[in-house]
Amino acid sequence: MCGIFFQLTLSAAQFEKDKRIYEFLKRRGPNSSRELSFPAVDLSYHCSFSAHVLHMRGLLTLQPFQDDAGNVLMWNGEVFGGISVMPEENDTTVICQKLSSCKNSLEVLALLSAIQGPWAFVFYQKAEDYLWFGRDLFGRRSLLWKYDAEISVFTLTSVAAGISALGQSDWKEVPAVGVFKVDVKAAAQSGSVSFELFPWARNVINPSLSEMMVNSVPSGCNFEINRAGLSITSPVCPLNMSIPEKKVEVNPSSQVSGGNLEEFLISKEKTEVVNRLIGVLSEAVRRRVHSLPFVAKDNLPLSSGQASIAILFSGGIDSMILAVLADKHVPVHQPIDLLNVAFKLKEPKKQPEKKLKKQRNKSNNSETVQVSSLSSSPFDVPDRITGKAGLKELQDLNPERQWNFVEINITREELQQMRQERICHLVHPLDTVLDDSIGCAVWFAARGKGVITEEEEQKPFTSSAKVILTGIGADEQLAGYSRHRVRFSMSGHEGLIQELAMELARISSRNLGRDDRVIGDHGKEARFPYLDEEVVNYLNSLPVWEKADLSLPRGVGEKLLLRLSAKQLGLGQSAVLPKRAMQFGSRIAKMEDGHEKASDKCTRLLYD
Incomplete structure (x- = not known):
C-alpha cells in the first residue's frame, strides 16, 4: 500500500x-x-x-x-x-x-x-x-x-x-x-x-x-x-435476480432461533452451499494473511509475541468468522490482535437494588443487558461485552493461540482532539454525521493503542500488525441492515434484490475510500475478505433466499447463510447476535447530539 x-x-x-x-x-x-x-x-x-x-x-x-x-x-x-x-x-x-x-x-x-x-x-x-x-x-x-x-x-x-x-x-x-x-x-x-x-x-x-x-x-x-465504446470487464458476475415462485410471509414469531439453527444443516443441499461459502471465504482470508514481511511498520523485526494480523473486532458474526478463518491460516505461534474500541459512557446513576435485580432477571443474554445501568466500567459498551464473549469462544476453539484482545478506550477529550488534528482531514471529502461516527471509531480502532489483560492484570498495549481485516461487505451482500427488512416487508424479494444491488454499487462512495484513508493513516493496510472477487462471485450467483430469510426473526434471518457458516465452524452465541452498527455498539453516537440524523452534514468535521 x-x-x-x-x-x-x-x-x-x-x-x-x-x-x-x-x-x-x-x-x-x-x-x-x-x-x-x-x-x-x-x-x-x-x-x-x-x-x-x-x-x-x-x-x-x-x-x-x-x-x-x-x-x-x-x-x-x-x-x-x-x-x-x-x-x-x-x-x-x-x-x-x-x-x-x-x-x-x-x-x-x-x-x-x-x-x-x-x-x-x-x-x-x-x-x-x-x-x-x-x-x-x-x-x-x-x-x-x-x-x-x-x-x-x-x-x-x-x-x-x-x-x-x-x-x-x-x-x-x-x-x-x-x-x-x-x-x-x-x-x-x-x-x-x-x-x-x-x-x-x-x-x-x-x-x-x-x-x-x-x-x-x-x-x-x-x-x-470513450468513442470506441470500450469498457473494462467486471471481475464479478451479475447479481442473481431470481424471485421465488411462492410468496414468503414475514413471521417474526417463528420458532427458529439460535438454539435450533443447526436444523437447517440437516439438508444436504444447504450444507453444500454453506461449505462452499466457507471455502471461498477461507481462501480470501488466506490470501490476505500470507506472504507478509514479518516486520512492523517501522521496519524493525517483529518479536515472537507480536502480531502481523489484526481484526476490527466487535464479537459479532462478521468479525468472529474472520477470526476463526484467520486462525486456520496464521501460524499458531503468532498472536492475532482483536481490536475492540469503546467510547466512554456517562457515569451511570446508582439505582435501587430491587430495580437492578428486575433488570437482570429480564435479561437473558448480553444483547439485552441495559449497559448504562449494569456496567462495572464506563467503557463496558455493547461491543465490549460481545467482544469479550467472542474472545471466550475463540479461546475455546483454539486455546493454543495467543488472542490479544485490545481494549481501546476513548474519552470525549481525546476524540475531540484527534478529530480536529487528523480525522476530519481523512474523512474529507465525505461530510455526514455517519461519516464522522464511523471514521472516528475506525481510526481509533485501527490505531490499536489500548490495554490487554494478562493474568488478571491490565497492561498497556499497541498492536504491531500492519494488516487489518475488516468485515465490511457482509451486510451489504447478505441483507444485514435493518433497511433490508423494511424493504423486504414492503416490496418482498424483488425489492430486497434491488436494495442489495444498490448496496454494492454504492459501497465505494459510502464506505471504502473513507475507511482506506482512515486506516492507512496509521501506516496499516485495510483488507476486506468479504469483498474478495471470488466471494462476491459466489454470493452473486446464489438466489437471494439462499443468503437471507427475512421472514425469520432478527438475529436469525438476516445473513442466514453466514450464521449457518458460523455454526458449521463451531461458533456458538455469536452466530445469532443481531446486527449492531459500529457507531451504536462502540457508543460513539451517544457522545454527540442525539437529535442528529446520520445523513446530516457534520459541522464537527470542520477544522478551526
Whole structure:
C-alpha cells in the first residue's frame, strides 16, 4: 500500500504544496518516500509524482516506479489473484512491466480487469503522453481529484486536507466507475483537462452513469465516455435476480432461533452451499494473511509475541468468522490482535437494588443487558461485552493461540482532539454525521493503542500488525441492515434484490475510500475478505433466499447463510447476535447530539 500524489501543471504559475497533505501521505507509507518530476520538451506542461510506500510483499520497491522507457507508475494496491505475482516479487514491478508492454487501450483494460484485489493507480505512458488512473470496481483504495482553474493545475491524491470553518474545498472522490485516460499533450494545447472514461462493463448502459460523472468531475474539467465504446470487464458476475415462485410471509414469531439453527444443516443441499461459502471465504482470508514481511511498520523485526494480523473486532458474526478463518491460516505461534474500541459512557446513576435485580432477571443474554445501568466500567459498551464473549469462544476453539484482545478506550477529550488534528482531514471529502461516527471509531480502532489483560492484570498495549481485516461487505451482500427488512416487508424479494444491488454499487462512495484513508493513516493496510472477487462471485450467483430469510426473526434471518457458516465452524452465541452498527455498539453516537440524523452534514468535521 502507499500514499500517491500527482499534479499536472498546464501553466508556468508557481504554487506552494500543502504540507499537511504530504504529512498524511507519509504516514500512509512510512517505509519509503520519493518524488519525481519532469517538464514537457516544449515546456507546455509539467508532471509531478510523489509516492510513500508501506512495504507489504517482495523486495521494497521505491515509488514512483519509472522504467527504462520513461513510463511512471504509482500503484496503491494488492494483487491477490488474476495475474501471476510470485511471493518474492513486488506487484508494483510486475504491474508496471505489464502496463508498459500494452500496445493499445484494449490491452490496458484487459490487464486491469484481470486483477483480483484492491487498487488505485496513476500511470504515465510516456510514448503517447497519456495519463491513466482509476480505482477498482469496489473502490477499496482511496483516490481524490480536483482542478484549480486559476493556475491550471490538476491533482490526484490518496488523501487531502479537510475544510476549515471559513473555507471551501474542491476535493472529490474519483468515482469507481471505470478507468480514466487523459491526453496530456492535448490538455496542454487546449489549456484544460478532459477525461476519457472506460467504464466497467456493468455501467455501459447505466443511464445514471453520466449523471454520476457530472456530479463527480472536478469543476473546470470535461469528460466523455470513450468513442470506441470500450469498457473494462467486471471481475464479478451479475447479481442473481431470481424471485421465488411462492410468496414468503414475514413471521417474526417463528420458532427458529439460535438454539435450533443447526436444523437447517440437516439438508444436504444447504450444507453444500454453506461449505462452499466457507471455502471461498477461507481462501480470501488466506490470501490476505500470507506472504507478509514479518516486520512492523517501522521496519524493525517483529518479536515472537507480536502480531502481523489484526481484526476490527466487535464479537459479532462478521468479525468472529474472520477470526476463526484467520486462525486456520496464521501460524499458531503468532498472536492475532482483536481490536475492540469503546467510547466512554456517562457515569451511570446508582439505582435501587430491587430495580437492578428486575433488570437482570429480564435479561437473558448480553444483547439485552441495559449497559448504562449494569456496567462495572464506563467503557463496558455493547461491543465490549460481545467482544469479550467472542474472545471466550475463540479461546475455546483454539486455546493454543495467543488472542490479544485490545481494549481501546476513548474519552470525549481525546476524540475531540484527534478529530480536529487528523480525522476530519481523512474523512474529507465525505461530510455526514455517519461519516464522522464511523471514521472516528475506525481510526481509533485501527490505531490499536489500548490495554490487554494478562493474568488478571491490565497492561498497556499497541498492536504491531500492519494488516487489518475488516468485515465490511457482509451486510451489504447478505441483507444485514435493518433497511433490508423494511424493504423486504414492503416490496418482498424483488425489492430486497434491488436494495442489495444498490448496496454494492454504492459501497465505494459510502464506505471504502473513507475507511482506506482512515486506516492507512496509521501506516496499516485495510483488507476486506468479504469483498474478495471470488466471494462476491459466489454470493452473486446464489438466489437471494439462499443468503437471507427475512421472514425469520432478527438475529436469525438476516445473513442466514453466514450464521449457518458460523455454526458449521463451531461458533456458538455469536452466530445469532443481531446486527449492531459500529457507531451504536462502540457508543460513539451517544457522545454527540442525539437529535442528529446520520445523513446530516457534520459541522464537527470542520477544522478551526
